[in-house]
Amino acid sequence: MKKIPIIIDCDPGHDDALMLMLAFGSEKFDIKAVTTSAGNQTQEKTLNNALKILTLIGAKVPVYRGAEKPLFRNLIIADHVHGETGLDGPSLPKPNINSESISAVEGIAQILQSSKEKIILVPTGPLTNIATFLLAYPHLKDKIERISLMGGGIFRGNMTPLAEFNIFADPEAAHLVFKSGVPITMCGLDVTHKALVFQKDIELLRTIGNKSGTAAADLMDFFSIFYRSNRTELDGGAALHDPCAIAWLMEPDMFKSKSCFVDVEINGTLTTGTTVVDFYNVTGKEANTEVVYDIDRERYIQLLHDAISRLP
Ligand code: RIB
Numbered sequence: 001m002k003k004i005p006i007i008i009d010c011d012p013g014h015d016d017a018l019m020l021m022l023a024f025g026s027e028k029f030d031i032k033a034v035t036t037s038a039g040n041q042t043q044e045k046t047l048n049n050a051l052k053i054l055t056l057i058g059a060k061v062p063v064y065r066g067a068e069k070p071l072f073r074n075l076i077i078a079d080h081v082h083g084e085t086g087l088d089g090p091s092l093p094k095p096n097i098n099s100e101s102i103s104a105v106e107g108i109a110q111i112l113q114s115s116k117e118k119i120i121l122v123p124t125g126p127l128t129n130i131a132t133f134l135l136a137y138p139h140l141k142d143k144i145e146r147i148s149l150m151g152g153g154i155f156r157g158n159m160t161p162l163a164e165f166n167i168f169a170d171p172e173a174a175h176l177v178f179k180s181g182v183p184i185t186m187c188g189l190d191v192t193h194k195a196l197v198f199q200k201d202i203e204l205l206r207t208i209g210n211k212s213g214t215a216a217a218d219l220m221d222f223f224s225i226f227y228r229s230n231r232t233e234l235d236g237g238a239a240l241h242d243p244c245a246i247a248w249l250m251e252p253d254m255f256k257s258k259s260c261f262v263d264v265e266i267n268g269t270l271t272t273g274t275t276v277v278d279f280y281n282v283t284g285k286e287a288n289t290e291v292v293y294d295i296d297r298e299r300y301i302q303l304l305h306d307a308i309s310r311l312p
């Protein structure tokens with residue numbers, strides 16, 4: 001079966017790491033490159049973390065360093081969730097690969113320019129690199145088939161009452177991406193707070209018995225600390241956000257979604273970074289986003305387990 005051509009843009013980050021394991025372990029994707037964004041930690045750390053994870057799983061793929069900060073705002077990080085390194089918890093191997101000499105934006109441009117087919121972008125961090133690419137290379141926009149992202153939410157936020165971290169971290173970038181006209185799949189907090197990983201699921205990953213399974217379980221043990229003390233309504237589950245953006249490309253029937261018009265607030269005192277989802281089409285505006293809001297959790301866990309089982 002033909003593999004799906006994608007470029008991953010991420011800010012590892014524990015759930016980004018699991019997303020990379022799913023993407024590479026699934027064997028369903030022709031992964032052209034991995035680019036890194038500043039978000040969960042600084043660019044220095046997210047890049048190093050991406051190189052560590054790719055080394056662990058034996059992935060040979062070009063890696064490009066992305067922006068150091070958002071388009072206009074100061075960098076905010078999520079060390080309260082991901083720790084000082086951005087991947088606290090497991091001990092991971094030193095990278096045996098280096099990043100490329102050109103930037104993430106130039107790398108994306110080169111790949112799209114030379115590709116005979118359209119490519120799907122899969123950002124799971126702030127959208128700074130994607131927005132910068134769209135600004136710098138507008139003539140290559142048509143080479144993007146779709147953007148399948150983790151970010152936003154219909155009814156809630158996790159950085160403010162209404163804004164989710166990836167969007168809040170760089171709202172201007174997100175606004176530009178949602179306005180771009182590129183078809184978007186948005187895996188926001190509505191679906192990711194149903195993509196829950198419980199201790200039994202972590203132990204299932206650990207029983208795989210390979211390096212990747214052990215690392216995935218150790219990563220989830222650390223990631224769960226935040227959720228068990230700050231999201232008690234999730235009954236001990238951790239919201240495994242980022243792999244949703246990959247899993248939707250693999251098995252969209254595992255999810256529920258609706259085509260909606262979505263815009264991003266960039267001026268509100270209380271609402272900046274909110275993805276404003278016109279779920280009932282009250283504005284009459286044309287839908288620009290497939291908004292994902294539900295998931296078959298058991299299938300999700302099985303997908304992760306099967307992919308990680310294929311890794312070293
Ligand atoms: O709000 C969750 C998102 O922010 C995830 O992508 C997580 O990795 C962080 O980047």
Ligand code: CA
Nearest residue numbers: 013016124125
């Ligand atoms: Ca992320």
